[in-house]
Amino acid sequence: MRRSLALGAALLLAVSACSVGTSTGSGDGAEISFLTFETPNLTPAYWDAAIKRVTDRNPGIRVRKLVSPTADGRTSYAKQLLQSGQFPDVMIAVDSAGFAEAGNLYAWKPEELGDFQFPEANPVRGAYHQLPANTQTIPPVYYNKKLFAEAGITAPPTTWDELVADAGKLKEKGVAPFTIGGGKDGFPSSMILSGLVSTEVYATAPDWLTQRRAGKVRFTDPVFQQAFGRLAELAARDYLDKTSVSRDYAATEQAFLDGKSAMYPMGNWFAANADARKHDFEIGVFDFPTVDGKHVVPAYTGGGVIVNAKAANLEAAKKFALGFQLDKGQLDASVKADGLFPAVKGYQPPADVGPTFKAGYELYRRAVRENAVVHAFRWETADDGLLPGMKDKVDQAAQDVITGRRSVADACAFLDAEWAKAG
Known part of the structure; x- marks a missing residue:
């Protein structure tokens, strides 16, 4: 019992220490919590700017930002927060498996997914809980x-x-x-x-x-x-x-x-740093070779936002999630910061993206044209993972x-x- 209390206190301190309030509009607006993670590409400034773009257009929503202690441990961290009664309202790139089956995640309706290229990605028992926001090739x-x-x-x-x-x-x-x-x-x-x-x-x-x-x-x-x-x-x-x-x-x-x-x-997210950071050689990219030379490209579509089905301000959480994933400025920022391929209908990357991103994006587009895309092992989620x-x-x-x-x-x-x- 003492260990459980200590864990709960430690988690509460961790969440408080990692929280950043982004307030816009009236002080009595709906507040939601948003679990993010940080990498060399996805810095605190990246997340703060992304949140602000959405709240500027929705002044009735206030966001409290949470940060996972490690980039790849965000799903485990979300489980800890759920167990301690601190499950966030909105989470990004957290595996929906386990949470969805237990009824903890909102199931998006088909009409809410109409702007995405692959709306039926990552089903959990026939329902769709994670916005299919981006495609990543893993690994070129x-x-x-x-x-x-x-x-x-x-x-x-x-x-x-x-x-x-x-x-x-x-x-x-x-x-x-x-x-x-x-x-x-x-x-x-x-x-x-x-x-x-x-x-x-x-x-x-x-x-x-x-x-x-x-x-x-x-x-x-x-x-x-x-x-x-x-x-x-x-x-x-x-x-x-x-x-x-x-x-x-x-x-x-x-x-x-x-x-x-x-x-x-x-993963193709490396292209962002390859284009942005200093190095004294030219970087090329090629598809992962196959035994027989057949063109096969591993990729994963998903990694988007999930929403706590029991969020106190559920409508605000849903509005923020869709606003975050479909905002053109945010999509452009994700391309430049993390090399992502937005899986949104009609989206075109900015003209000034770097050469490494362009090369990887062309490899992916070729794979789509040739129907050469398969799941990326280890990176699948939900029923396919x-x-x-x-x-x-x-x-x-x-x-x-x-x-x-x-x-x-x-x-x-x-x-x-x-x-x-x-x-």
Whole structure:
């Protein structure tokens, strides 16, 4: 009991410490709380300006901003806030799974989703709780064109064998082939695994994770182990720096921008910093290579706002959520700050976006035209996604294989065991 009280007090202090009031209009307007998160791209100034754009047009709404302690732990943090009776009114990029089934989230009506390109993304038992605001390709591979040229690599690889061969050429020149990370953020460790499963497993079974939920397939199945084994191959060839799995996301990104490695598998949000931050080489981008060279591009549409179904000012929360996600100024800001591809009908990115964003956006548009898009493993949500808590386990499994703590077979067995616990 004493521990529960301490946890509740700690959470209350954390929420209070992270809260920022944005007040516009009359003092008796409806107040809502908004859970955000911060990254090197999404700074406090970014969120404050985004909130202000909406409240300036809706002076009857006041917003109290909350910030998740970590960028990738926002869903876990939202669960803690729910358990302590402090569930926010509006949350962004928080997985709806678990919350929706328990009746904690507002289910958007079809007519409220009419402005979005993919209104039926991320269903939970046939209902739609998360605004399908943005599409992200996860992961394309960013590369240092200078280091590629010095290693005699004249074109980006399109097959897995070409990727491995190019990594070997870079290694021979004394260049680290890949930038990876992990630390408290986790996901930089599993980016290559995400690309492998998406392009290899999902290319033939796009509903594989849905089948996993139904108990029809397992992580220990040969097709999944084979894809995972390619990550182990890179580690065995010493193409991955095993010590880097303790490096956090910001430091991982900076290592690539500092020219410490040649390739950086990361979500398309990296393009924003690639275009905005200083580096002394040209950055290119290519789709994650496939085993047979077939064009397959992993992507995720979602990550938008969810609304607390029991919010004291539910109508204000809904109005803010839609206003935030559909505001042209906010969409432009998200493109420039986080490299997102807004999934809003008729939207066109600003003409002055940087070259890395443009290159990645063109790759995505080509994939859409060729019907080459599949889910991005680990990043799916709702009925199409991993069970709650499993994303961290995927990151851990990838780290264990990279460092040699587990074999691929043991890592896959670990995932099946953790899945059984999560279910």
